[in-house]
Amino acid sequence: MRELLKMRRAGGALLVGALVAGLVLTGCSSTASPAPAASQAPITLHALFMKQAAYSDADVKAMTDAFTAANPNITVVPEYVAYEALHDKIVTAQIGGSGFYDVVLMDTPWPAEFVKAGLVTDITDKIPADFKTGVFDSAWTAASYQGKYYGVPWINDTKFFFFNKKMLTDAGITAAPKTWDDVVTAAKAIKAKGLVQYPLVGSWKQAEAVICDWTQLAAVFGGSDFFDAQGNANFDEGGGLGALKFMKQLLDDGLMNPASLGFGEDDVNNTMAAGQAAMALNWTYGYSVMNDPAKSKVAGQIDVVASPGEGSVATSGVNGGMSLAITATSKNPDAALKYALWLASQKSQEMDTANAFPMWKASFESADVTKANPAFFAAAKVQFAGLVARPVVPYYTKLSNALQVAIQTALQGKATPEQALADVAAKLPDLQK
């Protein structure tokens, strides 16, 4: 065994050695330009990430360290902000043409807006072919607009259904819920047994988080196409309305924790980890938090399955993907792209699969990778196949803000779901300006 390890290590060392040699050689051989050390001139890249869900700052640090080790002339200065601050930070930093960042994390609904505002560059031609074929299609939504690519896909995420196995069993539920009806039944049973006051918890605060949950529910309650073919609002009928009514019902029945109206994704994790909720939707990273013996009172009791379906729809998942966009103001776009591609590479993504799934199809076929959590990987494969997107329109931020207010109003009972959503639909021409 030790010999095997030694061989692998030797092999690894050889590989790294070859890599470094190769880099040095290519660096030296770029003497075509009169400034031979141009590619070796020290470059500093500023990158903006979020500290919330998906890759943790420790993950990013590990990936970045590997990058800087392989590219010693490049220094990367990462910055982390809460997701809720990410959008505004990008806009205020990049407008006015003086931009600060080279690489920014771009969420699924933003490409339209950023492209229209001229904040990001078109890199369609610069992305290697293996990226285009090897990565899940759903991951590209966060990087593209009107057929062109403006970012390197990096995070492919959706909301899974986490539940406390022990609480469900104690309430007499033996099978994992498959539909939202099952969820309601389970919740009622758990509440009746007095196991926990509010069996369900959700990240329903007035932020993008609630739009994600709402979209995911809409997909099974009538469809998440928020606009019809003519561009008229659809969300105030069909799936959008059905989802909102369902959400309100959960609150009214005392099954959903009312504090959810102020909760973000981290709060949901904390509540589950404290054993104060039995079931919740959350991004991939929830699993490691809820099952971390150091932080969680219920470590080992949390299981995860694909998000429940309803009626004829088996499951749904909101596309929570994010890409690494190269800013239009970057002074080193090539280095920035190199960094982005590195972070998105299969190797980097497989370093830690606990917080985020790799977006490479090959990873899901590799037993080495999936053995970390085969059931979770299996669920992910199913959900990633059919993710639903939030509307990709240039005025998305305004739309989302209006919807967030409407959803909060309806959930607090200050207006009926019909009224709240209809108000937003009526405001649409204003939002589109």
Next chain:
Amino acid sequence: MTSRALRVRAPRRRSRPWPETWVAVAFIAPAALVILLVVVVPLARAAWMSVFDISLVRPGDEPFVGLRNYLEQLTSGDFWGATGRALWFTVVSTALELSLGLGLALLMDQPLRFRWVLRTLVILPWALPTIVNALMWRWIDNAEYGALNALLTQLGLMDQYKVWLSDSDIAMWMVILADVWKMTPFVAILLLAALQSVDRELIEVAKVDGASSFRAFRHILAPLIAPVILIVLVLRTMEAFKVFDIIWIMTGGGPANATQTIAIYAYQTAYQGYDFGRGAALGYLIALIIMVLAAIYLRLLGRTGKT
């Protein structure tokens, strides 16, 4: 006035003294530079921006729209809603601060033992940076782990935790509470100084004549400290109407815009809607409202004899 009578024309070492106006200009010029440069140029630019339709989502496409931005706001429910909320916040918090502050000042004026403890510690809330105050109250009002919830349930006044900051009806009150906690000491300190500058003999005479404390207060103290009360009113109203920081940290303007005051609304329009044209117009409208309030107060102050 008396200085002229006293001045003696003694031989001067310097040349002829400058005319008073020139001296004034010299003395005021630096301040004028510092103040007006930073204010006049941006104000002018904001005026310019406010008559165009500038949206960052459409760079380069900025048509002239005249007064449209202003008219749009003045006829928009959102604008008046935000203005109304700012006024509500202003009126309620100022009223609470004045009444509680007066009570506190009167208390600190009493000859009590250990009064020095109160007088020394009273400045603490005011000294806390606004952001820290907001953070602290946000933590206290936390729906799941907050001290307020814990206190009220442990005292038996409530049997279930409340979502203070996520309830549209309660959120504004919690913000007002945080502001009142911070600013009441400020008001109390000012009023105490005013109380202390009142001649004690007047009160003693009144008491000897049989007046109760309350009547002594109402007929003697109150009129004497009225000018200070008015000034405090002006100060607090100006500050409260443009409130941004504390609300931004505690609720961000939510839930469902329940705490969205006019300053928050303007910020959101400009930086989340990328509407620089509308944002500039909003800024002007807010400034206008404040100027109107200021003008009203200045006239009131003028009438009481203070400038």
Next chain:
Amino acid sequence: MAASSRAAYRPGPSVRLRRLLRAAFLYGGMLIALVVILAPFAWLLISSVAAPVDLLGRPLQWIPAHVGFGRFLDLTVGSSPDDTALGFRAALVNSSVIASTVTAIAMVVGTLAAYAFARLRFPGRSWLILAFMATYMLPPIALILPLFQIMNALGLRDTPLALIIIYSSFVTPYVIWIMRGYIETISPELDDAARVDGCSRLGALVRVIVPVAMPGLVSTALLSFLLAWDEFLYALIITQSNASKTLPIAINDFIGRHGVDFGLLATGGVIAALPPVIIAFVFQRYIVAGLTAGSVKG
């Protein structure tokens, strides 16, 4: 203090009872006031040293079972993967530099102008003072957009200098307002005596007024410092990175990044509160005098 000529008079039982009730009422009121004033901040202090398990427990324990000062160390001398502590320290430095510089500028420039307004007569005097006061009352929201663009164009985005310039513009009127009140309480005879001896106006100011008004100057300087320290909205727009981030912005980021780490948030809050609170307590007399000079006398 009270007239003691009543020493020989012995009050009857009902009067004694009323006095007792009154005392109880007043002392009770004082106790309540003290509790209300101290409790919230005390809770913040407790939260900053309490272990997470104590903070998130239900029912809440007011005295935590486990106490640790680790978080304070983390934020002041430690380092974390996302450089939170670094940002915090940088913000502390920035705030100190900016507040001090602004105070210096505003005091010099403002006192000069205050002297002119207090002592000199010239056309347009009342209009000018009104204009200055008006700028103090202007809501930042009206100016941030164009200021943001101007700073961007000048390349001053994300620099302490930008904030120094902006802050000086509203701290100076504040200084003028308070110092004018102070100077007006100083007898003009002092000036004239100096000028009779051959001083120019400036000389009179520097040699006579300044020493006499020193307590007022100290007060105003302290208040100016606190004013600049507290500012949020301009900093929110102008600052970008640790190069210029001020403490209020660091706290704002803090809340975003560590929203659910309540203990750490409390620690950040306590550290950010210490400089102004310490200043307020140590220099309390000056500060109170400054506040009242601007309002009671002015």
